Amino acid sequence: MLFIREDINEMSKLTEEENQNYIEQMLRWVEELSKSGNFVSGEPLEPEIRLTRKNEILHDGPFIETKEAVSGYMIISAENIDQAAQLAQGCPLIGDVIKSIEVRPIMKN
Amino acid sequence: MRKEIDNLYRTVYSKMVSALVSYFGLSNLSLAEDIVQDTFLTAFNKWTNEGMPDNPESWLFRVCKNKAINELQKPVTRVRHVKPFNEEQAIDPKLEHLFMDYEIKDNQLRLLFACCHPSLAPKAQLILILRNLCGLKVSEIANALAMTDEAVIKTITRSKNMLRDGNVSLYVPYLTRSKERLIVVHTSIYLMFSEGYSASQGEEVIRHELCLEAMRLIKTILDIPTIRNHDTYALMSLMCFHTARFKSRLDPAGEIIELEQQDRLQWDGQLITLGIHYFKSAQASKLSTRFILEAAIASVHSMSNSFDKTDWKLILKLYDKLILLQHSPFVELNRAVAVLYAEGGVHALSALENAMHLNWLKHYYLYYALLGKIYSLLNKTDKAILHYEKALSLTKLRAEQFFLKNKLEALVNTK
Numbered sequence: 141m142l143f144i145r146e147d148i149n150e151m152s153k154l155t156e157e158e159n160q161n162y163i164e165q166m167l168r169w170v171e172e173l174s175k176s177g178n179f180v181s182g183e184p185l186e187p188e189i190r191l192t193r194k195n196e197i198l199h200d201g202p203f204i205e206t207k208e209a210v211s212g213y214m215i216i217s218a219e220n221i222d223q224a225a226q227l228a229q230g231c232p233l234i235g236d237v238i239k240s241i242e243v244r245p246i247m248k249n
Numbered sequence: 250m251r252k253e254i255d256n257l258y259r260t261v262y263s264k265m266v267s268a269l270v271s272y273f274g275l276s277n278l279s280l281a282e283d284i285v286q287d288t289f290l291t292a293f294n295k296w297t298n299e300g301m302p303d304n305p306e307s308w309l310f311r312v313c314k315n316k317a318i319n320e321l322q323k324p325v326t327r328v329r330h331v332k333p334f335n336e337e338q339a340i341d342p343k344l345e346h347l348f349m350d351y352e353i354k355d356n357q358l359r360l361l362f363a364c365c366h367p368s369l370a371p372k373a374q375l376i377l378i379l380r381n382l383c384g385l386k387v388s389e390i391a392n393a394l395a396m397t398d399e400a401v402i403k404t405i406t407r408s409k410n411m412l413r414d415g416n417v418s419l420y421v422p423y424l425t426r427s428k429e430r431l432i433v434v435h436t437s438i439y440l441m442f443s444e445g446y447s448a449s450q451g452e453e454v455i456r457h458e459l460c461l462e463a464m465r466l467i468k469t470i471l472d473i474p475t476i477r478n479h480d481t482y483a484l485m486s487l488m489c490f491h492t493a494r495f496k497s498r499l500d501p502a503g504e505i506i507e508l509e510q511q512d513r514l515q516w517d518g519q520l521i522t523l524g525i526h527y528f529k530s531a532q533a534s535k536l537s538t539r540f541i542l543e544a545a546i547a548s549v550h551s552m553s554n555s556f557d558k559t560d561w562k563l564i565l566k567l568y569d570k571l572i573l574l575q576h577s578p579f580v581e582l583n584r585a586v587a588v589l590y591a592e593g594g595v596h597a598l599s600a601l602e603n604a605m606h607l608n609w610l611k612h613y614y615l616y617y618a619l620l621g622k623i624y625s626l627l628n629k630t631d632k633a634i635l636h637y638e639k640a641l642s643l644t645k646l647r648a649e650q651f652f653l654k655n656k657l658e659a660l661v662n663t664k
Binding site for chain 1: 608612
């Protein structure tokens with residue numbers, strides 16, 4: 141599972157054209173992952189967010205501590221976690237709008 | 250002479266690197282590359298002054314061997330952790346067997362498998378293969394893969410470090426491991442072919458060469474009965490079918506011709522026959538792997554005399570199987586095309602509406618181009634125009650813009 145983290149402030153400042161360009165680049169990455177047989181699924185997420193804790197539901201994320209919020213996820217298949225991390229690094233927007241991608245293996249049954 | 254040296258570089262670079270790496274181990278890949286680069290530099294300098302020798306390839310091999318021996322004999326040598334590659338043969342300081350003919354193909358194959366290390370991303374594997382087995386320069390690789398030179402260099406460096414630290418042996422588990430690695434090797438070669446085949450920007454010449462290189466590499470695997478399998482045959486057949494159509498895809502002005510309009514007489518009959526021959530071998534396994542299904546789909550197209558005579562129902566059945574293995578937005582889109590011609594526009598619309606990856610498709614120009622096609626076949630001209638316009642707004646590639654503009658003009662003229 142890849143958790144894609146972006147800078148929410150930067151994201152909200154993108155123009156329509158920049159946003160479109162960003163999604164197109166992501167799409168090309170999905171195409172690359174599909175060709176090499178690694179893509180399983182993934183969706184972009186809407187910017188609406190709720191943060192749920194035991195006694196409260198916040199309408200904003202913990203944006204003071206971290207400017208990074210999870211903006212999308214992807215499920216890929218890879219040989220091992222190292223390859224998965226290499227694949228994640230191949231994302232065209234990493235270092236740009238995307239600040240980091242957290243890579244976690246999904247538990248097998 | 251520059252040109253001749255460039256050609257030699259392409260063919261001989263990988264022979265020399267793979268031979269050196271077979272002797273010194275993969276941990277010495279950088280050193281091997283340096284020795285070979287040095288050899289070519291010496292060649293360039295010498296031949297510029299004295300002219301080319303009668304047998305340039307032998308000359309290069311001889312000089313390379315000497316440089317390698319020199320390196321081995323240095324008191325402080327760059328050669329690290331030299332492993333004798335099989336028990337009977339310790340490292341021969343005179344490197345007598347280096348570059349023996351029968352060894353060359355074998356070494357290249359071993360290097361190919363070694364580059365397909367499972368901890369490397371497929372793209373990194375591809376880049377290593379292009380560099381070390383196809384002898385492409387960094388700028389050529391960058392151009393072929395639409396990357397910057399820096400990005401390519403970075404990937405190569407990182408990958409080599411990974412291979413070096415992982416102490417990857419070229420020889421010992423070769424035959425046994427090669428069966429597991431085969432799927433990775435196949436995928437890498439498939440990617441190489443895909444890059445060469447895609448119609449996006451880049452030099453036409455280099456892209457065609459990538460396709461041929463991919464076929465050459467698959468052929469070397471096909472020649473080894475103990476390693477090849479059904480997918481090797483499937484990939485070869487797939488590449489034959491696609492390459493057969495190379496000339497008919499673009500018109501003399503370089504504009505895109507869609508499948509419907511392609512002149513099938515321009516399709517290379519010999520390549521198609523070859524493709525069918527290999528496909529039969531793949532089919533004999535009775536398996537339905539991704540490559541076998543893709544080859545099957547290509548075979549149906551290749552064997553149809555015309556667009557109208559194509560068995561779309563069969564193609565749809567094949568896509569139904571393929572989508573179970575590979576459920577990507579792109580397979581969904583291609584399947585929808587099959588639905589269009591097998592079952593009609595209404596069903597195709599429904600297939601698209603129910604696509605699992607619709608969220609991605611909605612940003613893809615070909616999705617709108619397909620909608621445009623569907624609506625124009627359903628005689629809903631206004632809707633068709635709307636979608637073709639949307640498609641046009643989403644692509645920056647000149648050839649595709651030209652293609653879509655023509656579609657729009659044709660529709661507007663019918664109104």
